[in-house]
Amino acid sequence: MTIVRTPEELENLKEKLVASSDPDRPRVSVCCGTGCRVLGSMDVIEAFRTELGSRGLGNEIGIVGTGCHGFCEKGPVVVLKPSGIFYQRVGVDDVAEIVSESLLNGAVIDRLIYVDPASGARVIYEEDVPFYQKQQRLVLDLNGDIDPTNIEDYIAFGGYYGLSKALHQMRPEKVVEEVTQSGLRGRGGAGFPAGLKWSLCREAKGDTKYIICNADEGDPGAYMDRSIMEGNPHRVLEGMIIGAYAIGAHEGYVYIRNEYPLAVENLRIAITQAEEYGLLGQNILGSGFDLSIHIRPGSGAFVCGEETALMASIEDRIGEPRPRPPYPAVSGLWGKPTNINNVETWANVPIVIDRGREAYSQIGTDQSTGTKIFSLVGNINNTGLVEVPMGATLSEIVYDIGGGIPAEKDCKAVQLGGPSGGCVPKEHFDVPIDYESLQELGAIMGSGGMVVCDEDTCMVELARFFMDFVQQESCGKCVPCRLGTRAMLDVLTGITRGLGQEGDIEYLEELGRQITASSLCGLGQTASNPVLSTIRHFRDEYEVHIRDGRCLAHVCKSLILYSIDAEKCTGCGRCLRKCPAEAISGAKKEPHVIDQDKCVKCGTCLELCKFDAVVVE
Amino acid sequence: MVTLSINGQQVQGVDGSSILEVAREHGIEIPTLCYHEALEPYGGCRLCVVELKAPRGPRLVASCVYPAEEGAVVETDSEIVHRSRRMTAELLLGAAPNAKVIQALAARMGVEKPRVSLSDNNCILCGLCVRACREIVGANAISLVNRGFTKEVSPPFEIGSNACVGCTTCVFLCPTGAIKLEEVLANRSVHHWDSDFEAVACKICGDHYLAPELAVDVEKVLSEENA
Structure with a gap:
């Protein structure tokens, strides 16, 4: 362990680390993000250790367990360095062969390489995988290279240089100015300019100030912040230390979901290591600046992602939002001026400072600079974590990076920003993704959840799903949110069950507008967005549900009927045997019949029938 | 100013x-x-x-x-103020249709019937009882628990709490009559919180009205005044 007391010592440490690691030394990078862990990457990495150990290659070939590489669809992902050979869906059984064939002989194992489903091309190297080619990895760039539990890996790649520059070459005002000029906007969803937020807190009266990292990522299907903290926690810490210096805070909190055990663990390790290296705590890098950072695990409430509820939770009070003003910048945690940014925003800060505002602001668009990380989920071929420059289009993300929709189905829309966001229909996929353009479409950037919906998605049911989530997660303090979201859920549930009535759509619109206008906090003010945006873009689907009692996507069970086409049915009995409700009858080699009273509409017969005889209406 | x-x-x-x-x-x-x-x-x-x-x-x-x-x-x-209030009143009427104060409010806002029926619980979660208990009485015997539609006012762990001193401020402040008090001679219970205890009798008029915990304070104050 080395205590780094000056910028020169940081430089020396980096040079020493770079010199001691031969860039040509063979290494195995195994993704150990949560997704790949679930798929068995910890066993894979252990198998590599055993295999290399038994061959006496433990010192010659390095093994790095890294954070999330992003291509979760194909995990566990293994990349061989320096060659860059990319292996996907690697199992324990593949390890011996990878060592003997690829690491020792340089051969490529055919069955483990990635085949692009679009072109059928066989892709050997990571950099050629289409999923990565259109991305611009600014925040996630080191995720595939560094061991997140080793601070020296981060330093070897230039980590803490931004901090060193801020502390020793810039006055705090200058740091705020730099962040303001870079155009960095809050990545938590609303896109408030980060520099402006900092300057409000910096200028607020008071000797004691706090900074908070909002790591309470709660949108269903979103795991951007999780992967940053799991894969590169030091970048978040470095951003926080720079921010604290700029604002004049000496104490900081990371409010993190306790459902993210690996992120909590890696962050704890990172804090301890940064303290040991003199990069956190007293007299950071010999500058005289002090900062301590505490971890506050959350208690599982979605609403605690809201700034004021989050602070109440840190103060050990009920996680309920409070009205603003006073704004946290003036009166926040324990009544002191407080600056809250989310994980991705903090992680951008070292990049802004290290590379300078001009270099940073050249990425993205004029109004929305830098990159944005999205978690691409839903009906998409390449599920995973995607980082693109602001201004990229949805079409690029869904088709070029995401590889399109499985089973060659058509795409209908993308739901952005989770339960607070809205959907963007396919017609608008060429609109650049920036804060303003999305708002015009009735969607929001949000924190980065991107749920792709194929043609079989019922947009009414999608809206009902998000409304169910929001009404459960509403804190219940104010009437429009507590009762309004419940009323919306009741109406939506009615529509999906065939009980919709004329006037329901107009009621939903009016109720939605009032919940937005009258609710206390951001959760309520955005709760209606999924409903309002699906009505806006898919009003005809609502109308067909209500007027005709039909669900064209065949999702709403009360509105569909399964039947068997007597002409196509061969009477093979396959469906009859597997029907869980025993609703199908018919003699052998005679057309079968579904008893509608017994049918539970599970779709098993539809999946099983080899003769396309099962019809859904 | x-x-x-x-x-x-x-x-x-x-x-x-x-x-x-x-x-x-x-x-x-x-x-x-x-x-x-x-x-x-x-x-x-x-x-x-x-x-x-x-x-x-x-x-x-x-x-x-x-x-x-x-x-x-x-x-x-x-107009936008009225639209918001009307919707709020309608939602409240849908959740507490039997509460007189809500009926009157809805009538005043021009709401006749709620479009969605949500519940028939008289408690509208205004939090007056909780705040009074904390800020005025200092007993903190009740608080708001749970989230969203399941939110309610409750003593800790939903067990009748001896932190309740039976002062009945909550009963007095509740706008909808959701909190009820029952007084049977020497006994006083606030139904909602399962709090039930014998009240101390006044030495002069003989009525039972004071919680035992408060009696100690009252005696102390009186003795200080008499001294």
């Missing part, structure tokens, strides 16, 4: 007052449910919303918690 405009009228208020306080001082009526002048404002019922046209408007804000700022332009009677 701050000067602001409410419904086109220039009015003045003490620094730090809320829009609601200034409005009421000038005889401008704004409906409220969860507000009580003796308690910290809560901003929960949203009936007191007003239209803030400037600064940074137009938008709706809850007047009980929004500070009266210099130069603010406020409308308490505009």
Whole structure:
């Protein structure tokens, strides 16, 4: 362990680390993000250790367990360095062969390489995988290279240089100015300019100030912040230390979901290591600046992602939002001026400072600079974590990076920003993704959840799903949110069950507008967005549900009927045997019949029938 | 002092007052449910919303918690205010259809029947009882628990708490009659919280009215005064 007391010592440490690691030394990078862990990457990495150990290659070939590489669809992902050979869906059984064939002989194992489903091309190297080619990895760039539990890996790649520059070459005002000029906007969803937020807190009266990292990522299907903290926690810490210096805070909190055990663990390790290296705590890098950072695990409430509820939770009070003003910048945690940014925003800060505002602001668009990380989920071929420059289009993300929709189905829309966001229909996929353009479409950037919906998605049911989530997660303090979201859920549930009535759509619109206008906090003010945006873009689907009692996507069970086409049915009995409700009858080699009273509409017969005889209406 | 405009009228208020306080001082009526002048404002019922046209408007804000700022332009009677209040009243009527105060409120807002029936629980979660128990009585015997539609007022762990001193302030403040008190001679119980205890009798009139915990304090105060 080395205590780094000056910028020169940081430089020396980096040079020493770079010199001691031969860039040509063979290494195995195994993704150990949560997704790949679930798929068995910890066993894979252990198998590599055993295999290399038994061959006496433990010192010659390095093994790095890294954070999330992003291509979760194909995990566990293994990349061989320096060659860059990319292996996907690697199992324990593949390890011996990878060592003997690829690491020792340089051969490529055919069955483990990635085949692009679009072109059928066989892709050997990571950099050629289409999923990565259109991305611009600014925040996630080191995720595939560094061991997140080793601070020296981060330093070897230039980590803490931004901090060193801020502390020793810039006055705090200058740091705020730099962040303001870079155009960095809050990545938590609303896109408030980060520099402006900092300057409000910096200028607020008071000797004691706090900074908070909002790591309470709660949108269903979103795991951007999780992967940053799991894969590169030091970048978040470095951003926080720079921010604290700029604002004049000496104490900081990371409010993190306790459902993210690996992120909590890696962050704890990172804090301890940064303290040991003199990069956190007293007299950071010999500058005289002090900062301590505490971890506050959350208690599982979605609403605690809201700034004021989050602070109440840190103060050990009920996680309920409070009205603003006073704004946290003036009166926040324990009544002191407080600056809250989310994980991705903090992680951008070292990049802004290290590379300078001009270099940073050249990425993205004029109004929305830098990159944005999205978690691409839903009906998409390449599920995973995607980082693109602001201004990229949805079409690029869904088709070029995401590889399109499985089973060659058509795409209908993308739901952005989770339960607070809205959907963007396919017609608008060429609109650049920036804060303003999305708002015009009735969607929001949000924190980065991107749920792709194929043609079989019922947009009414999608809206009902998000409304169910929001009404459960509403804190219940104010009437429009507590009762309004419940009323919306009741109406939506009615529509999906065939009980919709004329006037329901107009009621939903009016109720939605009032919940937005009258609710206390951001959760309520955005709760209606999924409903309002699906009505806006898919009003005809609502109308067909209500007027005709039909669900064209065949999702709403009360509105569909399964039947068997007597002409196509061969009477093979396959469906009859597997029907869980025993609703199908018919003699052998005679057309079968579904008893509608017994049918539970599970779709098993539809999946099983080899003769396309099962019809859904 | 701050000067602001409410419904086109220039009015003045003490620094730090809320829009609601200034409005009421000038005889401008704004409906409220969860507000009580003796308690910290809560901003929960949203009936007191007003239209803030400037600064940074137009938008709706809850007047009980929004500070009266210099130069603010406020409308308490505009169409968007009425639409919001009507919807709030309708939702409340759908959740507490039997509460007299809600029926009257809904009638005043022109709501006849709620479009969605949500429950028939008289408690509207205005939080007056909880705040009074904490801020005035200092007993902290009850609090708001759970989230969303399952939120309710409850003693800790839903067990009758001996922190309740039976002062009945909650019963007195509850606008909908959701909290009921039963007094049987020497016994006093607040149904909602399962609190039940013998009351101490007054030495002069003989009525039982005081919680045993409070009797100690009263005796102390009286003895100090007599000394």
